[in-house]
Amino acid sequence: MSLLTYSAPGSAPETPATPSDSTYPRPSPTPEAAAAALAGRLAAAAAQTDQEGGFPTAEFGWLREAGLFTAPLAAVLGGADLMAPAHTLTMLRTLRHIGRGNLAVGRVYEGHLNALQLAQRYGQPAQVRRWAQAARAGHLFGVWNTQAHDGVHLEPLPNGRFRLRGSKTFGSGAGHLTRPLITGTLPEGGWQMFILPTDEQPATLDASFWKPLGMRATASFRVDLTGAEIGPDDLLGQPGDYYQQPAFSGGAIRFAAVQLGGAEAVFDETRRFLRELNRLDDPYQKMRLGEMAMLVESGNLWLRGAAEHAARPTATTDAEATVAYANLVRTAIEEICLRVLPLAERCVGARGLLRPEPFERLHRDLTHYLRQPAPDAAIADAGRFVLQQPTPAYALWNA
Ligand SMILES: Cc1cc2nc3c(=O)[nH]c(=O)nc-3n(C[C@H](O)[C@H](O)[C@H](O)COP(=O)(O)OP(=O)(O)OC[C@H]3O[C@@H](n4cnc5c(N)ncnc54)[C@H](O)[C@@H]3O)c2cc1C
Structure with a gap:
C-alpha cells in the first residue's frame, strides 16, 4: 500500500516529483484539495454501496491513498495537523467535499477525524505514537x-x-x-x-x-x-x-460540514438535471435555483464563522460561547438542508426522483443524517446562552 503524507503548511513537499515535472516539483495536495479531487469519484460510485450491509470499502482505499487517513495527525506524526484550531476551515471543507461525494463516506470519515483528535488530545505520548502508527498503516478509526x-x-x-x-x-x-x-x-x-x-x-x-x-x-x-x-x-x-466541553458539543460543526456537502450535491445534481432537460429559462426554476444557491452559500458562510470562532484564542476557556456558536452552526445547517431538499424535489419532479437519478438516495441519506442527538436542546442551549449575555447582537460572538 502506498501512503502519501501531507506536508505541514510551509514545510517542504514530501511527494517525490515525477519525471515530467522534476523541474517544478508540485507540493503535496492539501487535505481539502485531495478531498475535492475525490468528490466526483465518490459520487459516481455511491449507488453501488447503497444497500443494507454495504460499505464503501474501495472508497476508503481511495481516501487512504490520498493521505486522508493521516491528515488529522500532527505534522510531527506524519500528518497535516488538520485538527489544529488554525486549520478548522480546511478541516470543515475537507469534510464537506467528502460529504458531497458520498454522505456515508463523510459520516465514517468524520468519525475517523474525531477519534484521532481525541486520541491526540488525551493519549499518553506512547499511546499517541502507537495510534498514529496505526493510522499511517491504514487502520480506520471511528x-x-x-x-x-x-x-x-x-x-x-x-x-x-x-x-x-x-x-x-x-x-x-x-x-x-x-x-x-x-x-x-x-x-x-x-x-x-x-x-x-x-x-x-x-x-x-x-x-x-x-x-x-x-x-x-x-x-x-x-x-x-x-x-x-x-x-x-x-x-x-x-x-x-x-464529554469535556467545548470539544464534545463543539464537534457538531464537523457533522454539519458533511451535511452541507449533501446539500451541495443536491444543488449540483439539480442544476445538471435541469440543464440536461434544457429547462433553464423557466422563471420558477430560476427562482428556486437562486434560493438554493443562497441557502448553500449561507451554509458555507456558517462554516467560515465556525472556523473563525473555533480559532479564537479563548475558544477553550470560553467553552460556553464555543458550544453555543457550534449549536447555532448545526441548527442553521440542518435548516438549510431541510429547505434545499424540497426545492430540489420541486425542480426535478417525479421523474427526477426515479433511480438511477441520484435524488432519492441523496434525499434518504441527507434526511437520515440530519437526525443528530438532541437538536431541540442544542438550539435551546444557544438561546439560554444569549439570554445571559449583556452584549448587543453585533458583539455577541466577537469576544
Ligand atoms: C447514519 C448515522 C450514523 C451514526 N453513527 C454513529 C456512530 O458511529 N457512533 C455513535 O456513537 N453514534 C452514531 N450515530 C448516532 C448519533 O450520534 C445519534 O445518537 C443519533 O443520530 C441520535 O438519534 P436521535 O435522533 O434518536 O436523537 P435524540 O436525541 O433522541 O432526538 C430525537 C428527538 O427526541 C428529542 N429528545 C431528545 N432527548 C429528549 C428527551 N429527554 N425527552 C424528550 N425528547 C427528547 C430530540 O430533540 C429530537 O426531537 C449515528 C447516527 C446516524 C443517523
Whole structure:
C-alpha cells in the first residue's frame, strides 16, 4: 500500500516529483484539495454501496491513498495537523467535499477525524505514537458512543486488564473499522474511552439493527463487545474526558460540514438535471435555483464563522460561547438542508426522483443524517446562552 503524507503548511513537499515535472516539483495536495479531487469519484460510485450491509470499502482505499487517513495527525506524526484550531476551515471543507461525494463516506470519515483528535488530545505520548502508527498503516478509526439499555461496561480483572460487557448501537463502520474509539462505564460509574483493535478482538455484529431510511452504506450496526478484553494501554484519558466541553458539543460543526456537502450535491445534481432537460429559462426554476444557491452559500458562510470562532484564542476557556456558536452552526445547517431538499424535489419532479437519478438516495441519506442527538436542546442551549449575555447582537460572538 502506498501512503502519501501531507506536508505541514510551509514545510517542504514530501511527494517525490515525477519525471515530467522534476523541474517544478508540485507540493503535496492539501487535505481539502485531495478531498475535492475525490468528490466526483465518490459520487459516481455511491449507488453501488447503497444497500443494507454495504460499505464503501474501495472508497476508503481511495481516501487512504490520498493521505486522508493521516491528515488529522500532527505534522510531527506524519500528518497535516488538520485538527489544529488554525486549520478548522480546511478541516470543515475537507469534510464537506467528502460529504458531497458520498454522505456515508463523510459520516465514517468524520468519525475517523474525531477519534484521532481525541486520541491526540488525551493519549499518553506512547499511546499517541502507537495510534498514529496505526493510522499511517491504514487502520480506520471511528467513535462508538451511542448505546441503548444494554450499554458497555468495563469489568476489572485481577491482572489489571478489563473484560467488556454490553453493546453499542449505531456503530458506523462495524466490521470495517479496525480501531474504534469506544466509551463504557467503569465500576465506579466513570465514562471511560478506550480504543479496541477489532482486527485482534472481533466484536459480534448485529446487522439486523441497521434497517435505515438512508445512510445504508455506513454499516451502523449494533455491536456486542461482550467478552473482549482490553489492557490499561488501551484506555484513553480520564473518566469523563469524552464529554469535556467545548470539544464534545463543539464537534457538531464537523457533522454539519458533511451535511452541507449533501446539500451541495443536491444543488449540483439539480442544476445538471435541469440543464440536461434544457429547462433553464423557466422563471420558477430560476427562482428556486437562486434560493438554493443562497441557502448553500449561507451554509458555507456558517462554516467560515465556525472556523473563525473555533480559532479564537479563548475558544477553550470560553467553552460556553464555543458550544453555543457550534449549536447555532448545526441548527442553521440542518435548516438549510431541510429547505434545499424540497426545492430540489420541486425542480426535478417525479421523474427526477426515479433511480438511477441520484435524488432519492441523496434525499434518504441527507434526511437520515440530519437526525443528530438532541437538536431541540442544542438550539435551546444557544438561546439560554444569549439570554445571559449583556452584549448587543453585533458583539455577541466577537469576544
Ligand atoms: C447514519 C448515522 C450514523 C451514526 N453513527 C454513529 C456512530 O458511529 N457512533 C455513535 O456513537 N453514534 C452514531 N450515530 C448516532 C448519533 O450520534 C445519534 O445518537 C443519533 O443520530 C441520535 O438519534 P436521535 O435522533 O434518536 O436523537 P435524540 O436525541 O433522541 O432526538 C430525537 C428527538 O427526541 C428529542 N429528545 C431528545 N432527548 C429528549 C428527551 N429527554 N425527552 C424528550 N425528547 C427528547 C430530540 O430533540 C429530537 O426531537 C449515528 C447516527 C446516524 C443517523
